Amino acid sequence: MSDKKLLLHICCAPCATGVIQKLKNDGGFLITGYYYNPNIHPTEENNARRNSVKALAEDENIHVIYSDLVMVNYWKENLEGKKERRCNFCYSIRINQAAKTAAENGFEAFSTSLLISPWQDHEKVRRIAETACKKYGIEFVYQDFRPFYRQGKNEAYRRGYYLQKYCGCIFSYNESDHKKKPIYTHWD
Numbered sequence: 001m002s003d004k005k006l007l008l009h010i011c012c013a014p015c016a017t018g019v020i021q022k023l024k025n026d027g028g029f030l031i032t033g034y035y036y037n038p039n040i041h042p043t044e045e046n047n048a049r050r051n052s053v054k055a056l057a058e059d060e061n062i063h064v065i066y067s068d069l070v071m072v073n074y075w076k077e078n079l080e081g082k083k084e085r086r087c088n089f090c091y092s093i094r095i096n097q098a099a100k101t102a103a104e105n106g107f108e109a110f111s112t113s114l115l116i117s118p119w120q121d122h123e124k125v126r127r128i129a130e131t132a133c134k135k136y137g138i139e140f141v142y143q144d145f146r147p148f149y150r151q152g153k154n155e156a157y158r159r160g161y162y163l164q165k166y167c168g169c170i171f172s173y174n175e176s177d178h179k180k181k182p183i184y185t186h187w188d
């Protein structure tokens with residue numbers, strides 16, 4: 001039986017490292033990545049994370065489709081306030097766009113590296129992805145990848161990938177008290 005063509009939404013290189021390693025170990029998948037994260041602000045930060053995904057693609061020998069869309073103004077104008085509402089929108093826009101792209105480009109299956117992160121609302125990500133895959137008529141490959149998070153992150157560190165200091169959007173940047181948070185003055 002031939003491997004299943006799977007489109008993996010990649011939120012960042014450190015998370016995708018563990019997911020790709022797990023899926024490769026499982027076998028049965030021909031993985032293509034999809035970098036679509038308009039929630040990562042500003043463009044400078046988005047580029048840093050995107051560049052690490054490029055390095056990951058080379059290291060893992062996988063093809064990745066990239067989107068350069070950054071929606072900082074949308075976030076600022078529409079999503080200030082309750083974290084739950086903005087994260088809900090954030091998961092939805094990324095997962096739906098990725099599942100739609102998978103269906104339109106002949107992929108048989110879909111998954112997302114968001115499922116490895118202990119920092120994200122795992123059950124919400126799962127529900128949104130299930131609904132999106134049903135809508136676009138594509139198989140959702142669900143796994144709770146969280147036990148592989150630490151191992152993947154260590155490997156990402158070893159490979160020299162960029163390790164972000166905040167979730168992604170301008171609001172999470174403001175909320176982060178990480179000592180090594182980059183200083184951004186231009187929010188475009």
Ligand code: SF4
Pocket residue numbers: 039040086087088090091167168169170171172
């Ligand atoms: S905190 Fe993270 S998941 Fe929530 S809206 Fe911001 S970038 Fe998206």
